[in-house]
Amino acid sequence: METLNKDTIALVFRKKQPYYNSIEELFHSIYEFLKDNVDIVPIELNGSGTGPRALWGNMNQLRKYPGSLIHITGDVHYAGLLSIKPVIITIHDVNSILNRGFLKRVFLKLFWFWLPALRATQITVISEFSKKALCEIIPYAKKKITVIPNPVNPVLVKVEKEFNNIKPIILHIGTKTNKNLERTIEAISTINCELIIIGELNTSQEGLLLSYKIDYQNEAHIPYESIKYYYEICDLVSFVSLYEGFGMPIIEAQKVGRPVITSNLASIPEVAGNGALLVNPYDIEEIRNGVCKIIENKEFRRNLIERGFVNAERYKIERISNLYLSLYSEILG
Structure with a gap:
């Protein structure tokens, strides 16, 4: 000591x-x-x-x-x-x-x-x-x-990025059961996108990604600097968790200036404020429709990002x- x-x-x-x-x-x-x-x-x-x-x-x-x-x-x-x-x-x-x-x-x-x-x-x-x-x-x-x-981590800053609505990069953080990766994979299976997953994948999750022919990249046990990088290069963040005591990826994405689709359960609505699109994390179709809305509706996406900036100020x-x-x-x- x-x-x-x-x-x-x-x-x-x-x-x-x-x-x-x-x-x-x-x-x-x-x-x-x-x-x-x-x-x-x-x-x-x-x-x-x-x-x-x-x-x-x-x-x-x-x-x-x-x-x-x-x-x-x-x-x-x-x-x-x-x-x-x-x-x-x-x-x-x-x-x-x-x-x-x-x-x-x-x-x-x-x-x-x-x-x-x-x-x-x-x-x-x-x-x-x-x-x-x-x-x-x-x-x-x-x-x-x-x-x-x-x-919210002070190393995160606003990074402007032109949204790729042809093939957006979707960032998903976490692979434990509560992170709801399996339903997320099913929801985006019909969407032309690239999925970046942060966290160690199990055999079942890898099999699901292959069966749906998802274009994905996986990183695990990486330093925070690398997580910051992925926030900056992605087009949107998907965090449709089943349970969170808080939900750091929500405000981190908002601070960088990325639209967020997240869950309407647990602490998440409290943390996200009105700066994220809330969906039922058990409803695959609702998740899919939410992702599509962010991709296709430029005005909605812009408003979501602006409200996210305001919300991140609370933290x-x-x-x-x-x-x-x-x-x-x-x-x-």
Whole structure:
């Protein structure tokens, strides 16, 4: 652990993993803003996984922390259980953590939600939808929960691009079940387009792409710079997810200036505002019609992009970071 003084705020990160860095990317952007306004240092935990050794090691690592406040940026919600300092926990998602077998689910509820909620001084969540879901698990802690949305990455900027309505490039981010790739493939199977998929494909998904003769490109485990590049070269972003605690690709695409077709479920309408085309993600025909509308209707597409720009302003790094600064001040007095 770094040498810290009694006034230092610790911004705590889970142990770095090769393929999971969304929380790190997000909060390092926030840290770059916060460090000029408050005494704060990033701390990476030593243990990974859900085994007893990792849990104890991470809790013990923060137990002797000498600073003024611990802010756990996500995932390792339990890490501050042994600390006597004020603790903020940021919870990004509920559903994916608890989508396990019975015993594992009880264990995760205990160490990721029930005990941390009792210990935490404040809990932040990234959407009103996530707050509602979390309150069902820890109703006794609902007064501690504050909504602070994710910021859009400041490296993203508006990039003008002439829309290719002959053969548009459609960007799809994510291949897990909730990302709804299979229905997306079926929906665009009759559309002349190129599909770029970010995420590791399974055998079934590869087979579906081949059976529909989709012209596609696949990238997995790529740095954020590469994701930024694909936002810039694509014509539209398809993100018709079945479930999201937030939905970062929506505001990222809006910031770059790409039209977005997305889902009308979970947190997504809240995050997208009126700057995206919302469809029923279970209805393949509705997805197809939405993609065609964006491709064929220039005025509709232009308005969608403009409203997207306005919506993305809600998630500027300065605004979100100031919300955290206000929370720190409230706790520390």
